[in-house]
Amino acid sequence: MREFPPINREIENDALQTIFFKDGEFEGRPCRVSKTNYLATLSLRGPEIPEEVEKLRLELSRHSLEQLEEDIGRLYAARNWRVHLMACVALASGFATENTIQALWQCVTLGSWVSPQLVSTAAFVDPEFSSKAAALVADHNTYYKSIAALADILAKEFEVIPPEGSVARQNVVEALTIDRDNSGEIALGWLANLRKVFGLTYGPISR
Numbered sequence: 001m002r003e004f005p006p007i008n009r010e011i012e013n014d015a016l017q018t019i020f021f022k023d024g025e026f027e028g029r030p031c032r033v034s035k036t037n038y039l040a041t042l043s044l045r046g047p048e049i050p051e052e053v054e055k056l057r058l059e060l061s062r063h064s065l066e067q068l069e070e071d072i073g074r075l076y077a078a079r080n081w082r083v084h085l086m087a088c089v090a091l092a093s094g095f096a097t098e099n100t101i102q103a104l105w106q107c108v109t110l111g112s113w114v115s116p117q118l119v120s121t122a123a124f125v126d127p128e129f130s131s132k133a134a135a136l137v138a139d140h141n142t143y144y145k146s147i148a149a150l151a152d153i154l155a156k157e158f159e160v161i162p163p164e165g166s167v168a169r170q171n172v173v174e175a176l177t178i179d180r181d182n183s184g185e186i187a188l189g190w191l192a193n194l195r196k197v198f199g200l201t202y203g204p205i206s207r
Contacts, residue, residue, distance in 0.1 A: 004143070005110050007079055015078035018071035019063050020086050035059055038085045042114075044193035053197060056086070057093045069099045076103040081113040088114075088121040092198050096125040108150075109136060111143025116186035119149035123157060123187075124194045130158045138168040145183045147175035152184025153191065 016032040024033030036056045040048050060068060072095070075087040084107060091100055101122070108118045123129045133150045136142045142150075151172045154160040162168035 005079060011074075012078050012080055015075050015080060015083045018074050018083075019059070019067065020071065020075065020083070020090075034082070034086065036086065036089075038082045041085050041089050042117075044190055044197060049197055053089060053093060056089055060090055060093065060095055065095075065097065068095055069097055072100045073103040076100075076107040079110070079112065084112045084114050084118060088117055091121055091125050092194050101126050105132060105136075108146045109139075109142050111146055115143060115145035116149040116181075116183045117190050119146060119153060119183075119187045120190040120194060123153050123191055124198070130154060130160055134160060134162075134168070137162065137171060138166070140167070140171055142171070144175040144178045145181065147171055148179040148183040149187035151175070153187055156188055157191070 020035055021032040022035055024031055026033070036059070037048070037052050040046065040052045063071075068090070072087045072090055075083040078084075087100075087104070087107075091104060104118060104122055104125075108115065108122060112118055119133075122133070126132065133154050137147055137150050137154065151162070162172060
């Protein structure tokens, strides 16, 4: 069962250079600051959510699709859960493409503190979710939080349950013994909130 991957500082710093950040100041020191309130999207509930989503959508609309794809990929390549949330909201806001969805799945496999939110986003934007999710559940190299979240959404949303004795079922059992955060319930709750905030599934946009 995959453990959390090591941190690459160069990749982490690269994520801060994307269009999702701007130059700012903290305690008198220059730094890069987020253009949106990522903490507000952690639960995706509250009266401030529509404003935060619209703020991000407006900012993203000022850039080319090529730039968006590149920068969303750079966010998902990092291991910082904060930038993962920004990327997820970007995809749910209508900026999902084949390339950004692929980057999302790679991040699901590697793992994140917000793996449930990553999985929920994949279920929301990718029409091929069930087949891709089933493949990752059967792969012992998938991050355990992701397996727990994938299994719950597959079961509750798609009525797909790994058969007894299968490698996939063994992986789910193992993941659940490790996962103490109830990742499956978090994923289901976040998917429900995605639907409340954004409506129907967008799916990938055409190039």
